[in-house]
Amino acid sequence: MLPSDMTPPALPPPPGPLLTELHYFPCQAFFAALLRAEGELIIEAHETFQKQTYRNRCYIQGANQVLLLTVPVEKARKHVSIKDVRIDTTQRWRAQHWRAVQSAYGKSPFFEFFADEFERVFAKEWEWLYELNRFVLTQCLNLLGLSARITETEHWHADAKGVWDLRSAFQPGQTSSWRHFYQPVVYPQLFGEEFAENLSVLDLLCCEGPHALSLLKQSIRYRN
Incomplete structure (x- = not known):
């Protein structure tokens, strides 16, 4: 604890608006980065x-193992724009994802508080992956x-200036790209003997409810 006549050291300034994909x-870690960027998202x-990225997949904690949920997309030409990716509605x-979420978190402390909002995601027949992910983010x-405060890029720039560029930094199974700004805070999970870190925010919401945001804030590493 600091003496009463001393001011706490100032935190490092944010590295800029967060630039990343949906x-x-x-x-x-995605939300920890957004908090580190003071809510500025491009x-x-x-x-x-x-x-095989988070663009159409997420990980949740199942009864016996971490489960992968993947949104199927239609086969398309190479180098297809993210806004042109169609979901395979066949x-x-x-239904499969909603059952998996219910099975994984139905007995978690806060599932009932959020179930209706989660179900809204799965109740609609989505055509475009981008629109689905934008709704999920909201x-x-x-x-x-x-x-x-959310905006979108107007053009593609390989070397974006004046932003915190974390495009493609969040990759399943890789931790090196986010360890410098995010250190998970351990919280009680429903299953598993060892803590499964950096799962989908679904896990944190269902297990910690209104405390989820506070835990994310505690997980931020203020090192540039």
Whole structure:
């Protein structure tokens, strides 16, 4: 504790508005980065779609293991724009994902508080992945109680200036890209003997409810 006549040291300034892509039920590091950027988010709207990324997948804690939920997309030409990625509506992914979420978190402390809002995501027949992810982001921000100022890129710039460029920094199974700004705070999870870090924000919301935002704030590492 600091003496009463001393002011706390100033935190480092934010590294700039967060520039990154949309994700499907983003991982917790995504929201820690957004908090570090003081709620300034620029969505990369002109990238090409990349397979096997958080753009169409998320991870939740199942009874026996961490579960992967993937939004199926139609096959398309190479280098397709993210806004042109169609969801494969011939597959019953919405029902499957909703059942998986219910099974994983139905007995969690705060599932009932959020269930109706979660279900809204799976109740609609989505055509475009970008629109789905934009809606999911809005839902997650609202449930966290996190205010954000969101804009989209107007063009693709490989070397963006004046922003905190974390495009493609969040990759499944990789931690090196976010360890410098995010250190997960351990919280009680429903399953598993070891803590599963950086799962989808779904896990944090269902397990911690109104305390989720506070835990995200505690997880930020203020080192530039």
